[in-house]
Amino acid sequence: MIELRSITKIYGENIVVDSVSMTIEPRTLTAIVGTSGSGKTTLLRMINRLVEPTSGDILIDGANVRDVAPYELRRRIGYAIQGYGLFPHRTVAENIATVPQLLKWDRNRIAARVDELLALFQLDPADFAGRYPHELSGGQQQRVGVARALAAKPNILLMDEPFGALDPIIRAKAQEDLKHIQRQTDTTVVLVTHDMDEALGLGDKVAVMDGGKLVQYSVPDDILLKPATPFVEQLVGSGDKALRLLALRSVDPLVENGHVDGDPITTETSQRDALSEILWRGTQALPVVGEEGAEVGIVSRDSLLNAAERRR
Numbered sequence: 001m002i003e004l005r006s007i008t009k010i011y012g013e014n015i016v017v018d019s020v021s022m023t024i025e026p027r028t029l030t031a032i033v034g035t036s037g038s039g040k041t042t043l044l045r046m047i048n049r050l051v052e053p054t055s056g057d058i059l060i061d062g063a064n065v066r067d068v069a070p071y072e073l074r075r076r077i078g079y080a081i082q083g084y085g086l087f088p089h090r091t092v093a094e095n096i097a098t099v100p101q102l103l104k105w106d107r108n109r110i111a112a113r114v115d116e117l118l119a120l121f122q123l124d125p126a127d128f129a130g131r132y133p134h135e136l137s138g139g140q141q142q143r144v145g146v147a148r149a150l151a152a153k154p155n156i157l158l159m160d161e162p163f164g165a166l167d168p169i170i171r172a173k174a175q176e177d178l179k180h181i182q183r184q185t186d187t188t189v190v191l192v193t194h195d196m197d198e199a200l201g202l203g204d205k206v207a208v209m210d211g212g213k214l215v216q217y218s219v220p221d222d223i224l225l226k227p228a229t230p231f232v233e234q235l236v237g238s239g240d241k242a243l244r245l246l247a248l249r250s251v252d253p254l255v256e257n258g259h260v261d262g263d264p265i266t267t268e269t270s271q272r273d274a275l276s277e278i279l280w281r282g283t284q285a286l287p288v289v290g291e292e293g294a295e296v297g298i299v300s301r302d303s304l305l306n307a308a309e310r311r312r
């Protein structure tokens, strides 16, 4: 658990982060969102002491980070940034091995961990381990950046606009991968973004910053349906609310018994994608398969429309 207690950062006369208090539950993904200059990056960097707070306390699992040496914290907490920050003259394997090497893991353990991470990020070790960053696409570099941040199995991963440099299609895939990996590895992720849709789509909780202040800290449904201030309302935007709510939920809870023919969707498909698929195909229901590919039932047009109406 990460607890921020009245965290403030002042540069000269400028209150960049203004008495922010929040508690981040373990094994969740929290998205910090706000406009440029609202203090998101500064707030994130105080968690691993890349920036020292002017006042206030940060506790990780009850221990004050002030009592932990910054180098120690940075080994324990993964950190991934926009632009990936890969070392250009080191191979993919060497990049990923950075922190385990600092921690003096033995060579076999490092090699095994590098292979495990490459496999987790769907990069074939035989092909990718020996490549240099310039021999990778943007999406592959992004994955290596996150793999490196996770190398020493940190409980916490801090991410600053990790998808900022990716084009929209790869970006959607990268976001999906992150969710999957966060669940698989049980990591607590704190992610900074200026994109409200990204925050709503990824975050178990969303923290909205405005002028250094935390103006709302809630689950995505509440941010959409009960924006705390006109600023949050403006960031969310007024259009498409019903569809955006559907995008936050998978079809899983709407699956009914039954069978229909056609290409199946999975239980993980969002309700929004399922509805658009139904409208596109002009059918009343879609077959649904589970993660293993076995058929689990159907999801109907009516249940999707009901779900959209209920939350208005």
Ligand SMILES: Nc1ncnc2c1ncn2[C@@H]1O[C@H](COP(=O)(O)OP(=O)(O)OP(=O)(O)O)[C@@H](O)[C@H]1O
Pocket: 011, 016, 034, 035, 036, 037, 038, 039, 040, 041, 042, 043, 194
């Ligand atoms: N080292 C510093 N010295 C002085 N001012 C700083 C320093 N670092 C950040 N600031 C100021 O603090 C404010 C918040 O910066 P920060 O990078 O935290 O915002 P942000 O919300 O992450 O913005 P962006 O999305 O543009 O990165 C800005 O006005 C910035 O100019």
